[in-house]
Amino acid sequence: MSDIRLPYRDRREAGLVLAQALGHYRGRNGLLVLALPRGGVAVGFEVAHALEAPLDVFIVRKLGHPGHEEYAMGAIASGGVRVMSPLPGMDAPPDAVARVLEREEAELARRERLYRGDRPAIDVRGRTVIVVDDGLATGSTMRAAVTAIRRQRPAHLAIAVPVGAPETCRSLRQEADDLVCPAMPDLFRAVGLWYRDFPQATDQEVHELLDEARRQQAAALH
Numbered sequence: 414m415s416d417i418r419l420p421y422r423d424r425r426e427a428g429l430v431l432a433q434a435l436g437h438y439r440g441r442n443g444l445l446v447l448a449l450p451r452g453g454v455a456v457g458f459e460v461a462h463a464l465e466a467p468l469d470v471f472i473v474r475k476l477g478h479p480g481h482e483e484y485a486m487g488a489i490a491s492g493g494v495r496v497m498s499p500l501p502g503m504d505a506p507p508d509a510v511a512r513v514l515e516r517e518e519a520e521l522a523r524r525e526r527l528y529r530g531d532r533p534a535i536d537v538r539g540r541t542v543i544v545v546d547d548g549l550a551t552g553s554t555m556r557a558a559v560t561a562i563r564r565q566r567p568a569h570l571a572i573a574v575p576v577g578a579p580e581t582c583r584s585l586r587q588e589a590d591d592l593v594c595p596a597m598p599d600l601f602r603a604v605g606l607w608y609r610d611f612p613q614a615t616d617q618e619v620h621e622l623l624d625e626a627r628r629q630q631a632a633a634l635h
Contacts, residue, residue: 421576474517488556542569578597
């Protein structure tokens, strides 16, 4: 995939490129694409469509460092998983950490209700699972997701992103059965720099994409 031209136009184009890189998964029994909301859903939608796989979300929330929210001190994921990875020299008081945890756990629960409604999460046991996001910077949210999904015993677990920091990709490669990342620029800095159009994804967009993916899956089965 050396001919990839960065920045991507938008998440849709990034998803199409990523889907091409994941072509060897097409046709696998039990294939499932899990996207990390919000930004990963538009990418995951294109991947799931191209691979003819069902799409669902896996909710993960970054734990921003108190006073420096852009820096992750860890992440939480569905199933009560917590992964802490504080940055050296950026210790936070326990009460401040507790407030961040309480806020993000409430938001995680809200998104579970909003995106899935009464539908239970798809059972991943014994399946081939591809976890998709729109990029990897520190990798804290993806690491939390992979840790939580591993506990559910998938047969094969792959991480897939259109662009990522090289050192983060190297680190996460050890935590999954496969990692697919078509572009790993040396001077990474932030995911948004590698997209021309990178708006904040909304809950409404996530809801619409999931509904459309379900309609497509239902049509394919008939």
